[in-house]
Amino acid sequence: MAQAQVPVTVLTGYLGAGKTTLLNRILSEQHGKKYAVIVNEFGELGVDNDLVVNADEEVFEMNNGCICCTVRGDLIRIIEGLMKRKDKFDGILVETTGLADPGPVAQTFFTDDEVKAKTRLDAIITVVDAKHFLGQLDQGSEAEQQIAFADVILLNKTDLVSEDELKKVEAKINSINRYAHIFRTQKSQIELNAILDKGAFDLKRILEFEPEFLHHGHDHDHEEEVKSLSLTADRPVDPDKFQKWMGALLQLRGPDIFRSKGILAIDGAPRRYVYQGVHMMMDSDWGTPWKDGETRSSKLVFIGRNLDGENLQRGFNDCLK
Amino acid sequence: MKLDLANPAWRQTLPPGRSVAGDAPAVACAFNKDGSLGGFALGDGRVRLLPADISAGETAAGEPLHGGVVLALVGDPAGDGFVSGGDDGRLLRIAADGRTSELACQKGKWFEHIAGHRATGAIAASAGKNAYVVKAGEVREFGPHQSTVAALDFSKDGSRIACAHYGGVTVWSIGQVVLPPRHFAWRGSHVALKWSTDGKFIATGTQENDIHVWRMAQATDMRMQGYPAKVKSLSWTADARFLYTSAQPVFTAWPFSGKGPEGKPPLQFGDEGAGLMTVVAAHPAAEFVAGGYDSGELQLGDIKTKRSVVLKMADGSAITCLAWSPDGFRLAVGNEAGTLLVLDLRR
Numbered sequence: 093m094a095q096a097q098v099p100v101t102v103l104t105g106y107l108g109a110g111k112t113t114l115l116n117r118i119l120s121e122q123h124g125k126k127y128a129v130i131v132n133e134f135g136e137l138g139v140d141n142d143l144v145v146n147a148d149e150e151v152f153e154m155n156n157g158c159i160c161c162t163v164r165g166d167l168i169r170i171i172e173g174l175m176k177r178k179d180k181f182d183g184i185l186v187e188t189t190g191l192a193d194p195g196p197v198a199q200t201f202f203t204d205d206e207v208k209a210k211t212r213l214d215a216i217i218t219v220v221d222a223k224h225f226l227g228q229l230d231q232g233s234e235a236e237q238q239i240a241f242a243d244v245i246l247l248n249k250t251d252l253v254s255e256d257e258l259k260k261v262e263a264k265i266n267s268i269n270r271y272a273h274i275f276r277t278q279k280s281q282i283e284l285n286a287i288l289d290k291g292a293f294d295l296k297r298i299l300e301f302e303p304e305f306l307h308h309g310h311d312h313d314h315e316e317e318v319k320s321l322s323l324t325a326d327r328p329v330d331p332d333k334f335q336k337w338m339g340a341l342l343q344l345r346g347p348d349i350f351r352s353k354g355i356l357a358i359d360g361a362p363r364r365y366v367y368q369g370v371h372m373m374m375d376s377d378w379g380t381p382w383k384d385g386e387t388r389s390s391k392l393v394f395i396g397r398n399l400d401g402e403n404l405q406r407g408f409n410d411c412l413k
Numbered sequence: 414m415k416l417d418l419a420n421p422a423w424r425q426t427l428p429p430g431r432s433v434a435g436d437a438p439a440v441a442c443a444f445n446k447d448g449s450l451g452g453f454a455l456g457d458g459r460v461r462l463l464p465a466d467i468s469a470g471e472t473a474a475g476e477p478l479h480g481g482v483v484l485a486l487v488g489d490p491a492g493d494g495f496v497s498g499g500d501d502g503r504l505l506r507i508a509a510d511g512r513t514s515e516l517a518c519q520k521g522k523w524f525e526h527i528a529g530h531r532a533t534g535a536i537a538a539s540a541g542k543n544a545y546v547v548k549a550g551e552v553r554e555f556g557p558h559q560s561t562v563a564a565l566d567f568s569k570d571g572s573r574i575a576c577a578h579y580g581g582v583t584v585w586s587i588g589q590v591v592l593p594p595r596h597f598a599w600r601g602s603h604v605a606l607k608w609s610t611d612g613k614f615i616a617t618g619t620q621e622n623d624i625h626v627w628r629m630a631q632a633t634d635m636r637m638q639g640y641p642a643k644v645k646s647l648s649w650t651a652d653a654r655f656l657y658t659s660a661q662p663v664f665t666a667w668p669f670s671g672k673g674p675e676g677k678p679p680l681q682f683g684d685e686g687a688g689l690m691t692v693v694a695a696h697p698a699a700e701f702v703a704g705g706y707d708s709g710e711l712q713l714g715d716i717k718t719k720r721s722v723v724l725k726m727a728d729g730s731a732i733t734c735l736a737w738s739p740d741g742f743r744l745a746v747g748n749e750a751g752t753l754l755v756l757d758l759r760r
Contacts, residue, residue: 155601
């Protein structure tokens, strides 16, 4: 059926960061729009909406031998159920628990054909408590993962910390994920246009969304940490070699690579080749055509753990003509 | 039985019957016990009851019975109407005259799957991680399972229920003597389940586009792969010789007579539909089968002669549900656009 895909926005963040406040703000400020809200069973506050569904965050491992291919089966089920409704809605908001790994949520939208046909993952928004974030980083991998997966980060409760502390937190966030948009907020107050309908997972909008995407650089931090890096090339990419290299890389390092994106100038192809992935799962398509005289350069972005930028760049270089 | 399922005339005109243009997606359909009513669960909370007899008058659409979507519907094994489940957490008994009574309520959960057992009058339904069995006014809870129950079915004799969930299937004995449940393990998420009509096998459809079948007696299992989509509809033939599966362009039946299907290809027949089969329903008595497609086509076939006929529905909307009347003379069909049909297939 020619039905527009319903956008899904995922809200993550530690307990108390301000997720539910943001959720209620979206619901009360988006006048005339109808949302279905999927909340976790440990929701902090009441959510004021007609259509609230409680989810149990039931994650399962795909039976394909890949330990990082974990999926939220409950989301598949709930989305299927919601799509049977006569009354359609403009969007779905998914609130995760404070300690949730956003990976399974994101991978659900890469995995299930029906979910893919009827909805599209719009963006992952992570709400960060400016005062407690650095401490939360030490408590476990969740806070770091939530930053790594984010397209948009609300650095919230900025009124509770000094400018110096804020800068420290921002620097830390940047070192993990330098491709997310960071907004400083108090009480999750934000212009909603800045965070909704981002198309962050839309292959057609990869360039538009990533202001930093064309920026090239390497970090030389400790490798164990989660960080982001980009690779570039000015010579055309050999598609067979690239596929082989990328396939092997994701097979081996999938669990460590949270998100990846790329725009490739394939040898002899008139259009850009764009892809994006979450762990080992990936979507790709042909993007916009190259203009006459335009420099045909390729860029890849990785956000993950234990990334060795120089090694990756060498591997990528071997895929070039 | 005077049925001609491969009647070529139906390529041009649908068989006689009743057609109602609903305005909400059809989610599930069923006939009541005596076959006098076709019932349709709709996406606006209504359950539409249509008299199978074409000469009987039309019934009104009625008020919504559930808060949001009616997620499941079966013929009431212990009454003259139906049993419905909704995303308002209610399990309702609907009498043939439309009156309702609440059988169970699980606030905040969805009653998503229901099965009925005709000989014992028992109803099994699932909400969240639990299954509930309603019999003679008593409601008993079975669970919790490791994840939300994604499908359930009765054993042939009605003494057990099987629930599908992450990691496999759990079989509960539902008699008065409480026995520990039996687990049949297979990794991944199981999204459809049907117990064979002879009670010897349990088949599931998985998230990985496979089907998995356990042989009850030996607790051995088998896996059939190669589907292009999830198999969400399974249907055993009345004689349990074949298991029909959806998610193929033609009728696909795995042979379970003799040594079983291992190492054999499935039997495939029928016209290639424009898309994939979304729902398949074996005839309750004879060698016939009905299949609905995501393209909106409906195909009727005969496994004995391998003949079939494709019926084109006017609106081309994906078929979501099919049900045979208990006598096998009528077929209820519903689609995503809300078209509801009760077809009379007698010649």
